[in-house]
Amino acid sequence: MGRLQTFDHGVVVQAARDLFWNKGYDAASLADLEAATGLGRSSLYHAFGSKRGLFDAAVTDYLETIIRPRLSGLRSGATDASALLDYFGSLARATAAQASDSVQIGCLLVNCAAGLAAHDDPSRAVVEGYRIELSAALRHALVSASVAAPAAAAAPIDANAVLDERVRTLASLSMSAMLIARVNRTEAIALLNTASNQVRVWFPGPTH
Amino acid sequence: MGRLQTFDHGVVVQAARDLFWNKGYDAASLADLEAATGLGRSSLYHAFGSKRGLFDAAVTDYLETIIRPRLSGLRSGATDASALLDYFGSLARATAAQASDSVQIGCLLVNCAAGLAAHDDPSRAVVEGYRIELSAALRHALVSASVAAPAAAAAPIDANAVLDERVRTLASLSMSAMLIARVNRTEAIALLNTASNQVRVWFPGPTH
């Protein structure tokens, strides 16, 4: 054995994550990463191998720290529509609470992936994986809500097709809200509120 | 007077536009632009001043050549829901027709702006202007369709709020389809078809 690490691996990754989140992959230079993490190039390269390696660690941390906690409520939350309302409500509140100079605006994947996923297959796979995970979580919450409040009127002709449409609509509102969060924050919040309203239309009841 | 330009200004701008569309702003180097346009640095800088000047010209051309023609059908099209169905249908068909190696995948603004709009106010203004224009066009088409097919059942409690929600839903589906077009093209098409289906639900009738 030799000398021990003097820095906290997780803290460094999160500092880098916020920088990528804020500036994007290309615009975040190694000098910026040194300043943000407090580490020198040597330590960064020794610990992560490359700028891309650090970015990958940042993305992994983002998924585990930011995304999955948000989605967990959809998977294991209440069995009525409140899980969906909580999801969009907390997302809207988080977007509203961010200062305009916050480093965490929008979605790290949306901000960076649009640039990287164009010609980088690994990045594309990460973004697609996120989309699938989001859609699956929304779908789960939607079926839970449907079980709690069975079809309002006539039996749906093709319940599965309706479900697909609803999943896409909600996923679309989530993604586009993240996309324009850095351009027009109030509109991003309005999009998330639109999602909540749509849920209330689908599942009227005493929940709200 | 002196020597005349030997190249077609519009052709050069469109070649640059396709390159930016495909690779993004940062990743499109001047060497790439030389190759794509067939011009040397001298000519490019003489005609456009800088890389950014060429990009701005490309964005302007994109709005006038690609975006506005698409939106014009929403503003001056049929007075029923078919204008909306045409819009999403042609967008879906265009997305489906693109080869996976096409240089025109997704939306130039979505692909580039996510990177630039973060810390560049002019870019942010362009993106926000596009969003406003898209929303206005969708709103116009929605009110036209509503006039043609007056409220199906009971009078809407707040017709304006309903309209806002519908505009946001359709704009969201358009934008998110462009966002993930380079990640999963079939899902992008599915999002656009979801928009069409939603329109059909709102405006049932003999149009379809």
Next chain:
DNA sequence: TATATAGTAAAACGATCGTTACAAAACCAG
């Protein structure tokens, strides 16, 4: 304490970036 191992610091690397300078070539007006 000796030694091997691992973290840190500093500097320089080669490559690429957007931009500019300079001069030759091409053309219109007189």
Next chain:
DNA sequence: CTGGTTTTGTAACGATCGTTTTACTATATA
């Protein structure tokens, strides 16, 4: 044909990029 203006070709510029190298320091183990 000539003067003046504009376009184009070539080359170099300075800056910045991510990466690598080299040397040095610190610490756990034996």
